Amino acid sequence: MTRNAPLSLYGDRFWISPYVFSCYVALCEKGLEFQMVELALDRREQRRPEYLDRAVTGKVPALAHGHFWLTESSAIIEYLEEAFPEHARVLPADLEERARVRQVMAFLRSDLVVLREERPTTTMFYARAGSPLSAAGRAAVEKLFHVAGALLAGGKSLLASSWSIADADLAFMLHRLILNGDEVPAPLRAYAEAQWRRPSIRSYVERTRPPYVPY
Ligand SMILES: N[C@@H](CCC(=O)N[C@@H](CS)C(=O)NCC(=O)O)C(=O)O
Secondary structure: OOOOEEEEEEEEEOOOOHHHHHHHHHHHOOOOOOOEEEHHHHHHHHHHHHHHHHOOOOOOOOOOOEEEEEOOOOHHHHHHHHOOOOOOOOOOOHHHHHHHHHHHHHHHHHHHHHHHHHOOOOOOOOOOOOOOOOOHHHHHHHHHHHHHHHHHOOOOOOOOOOOOHHHHHHHHHHHHHOOOOOOOOOOHHHHHHHHHHHHHHHHHEEEEEEOOOOO
């Protein structure tokens, strides 16, 4: 791949995907120039043959780097880190710290299903959630607080010794609760709100969005 080939990130037109968020923030933090391509998932544009032929999972995000296409947010982030090592890092340089950060990324992507269902990202950027968390939702929240609290113990403001994309991912998960008025322990709230002030994150979050069409 020619390294200076153009980069395009395919996302959803409502800007609500946590996975697109992660890739978008990584591209911004690395200082890479890229074009954002919005797909209408509500019109199933991700199922069009011209997209499916290139973005093999038929989901967003997808990254196009010249003729090279890739899906799956964590694979995209690792690709960007390895393809552009001279740019700012989004994963720690230290082996153990990098492993720990990947641990958080995998946990946030595979666990807490009930929390994600009861506080979907639409409730962050469109109408807030209409009902309190169920017992299962509260159990998922306790698990999140336990993991985040343990990793940030001692008043740490970052998961590793320098900022990483996992900080953005964890702040995004905590904001499902913060923005819905659910209780979040003060240190975790302060951590997540500090992340929310980063320019890369603000540029994704503070955006004029079109009216939401459920899909
Ligand atoms: N594991 C994937 C998840 C991607 C994903 O679920 N994307 C959703 C939007 S948040 C999507 O494209 N949904 C449309 C579909 O599945 O057809 C990743 O980390 O990138």
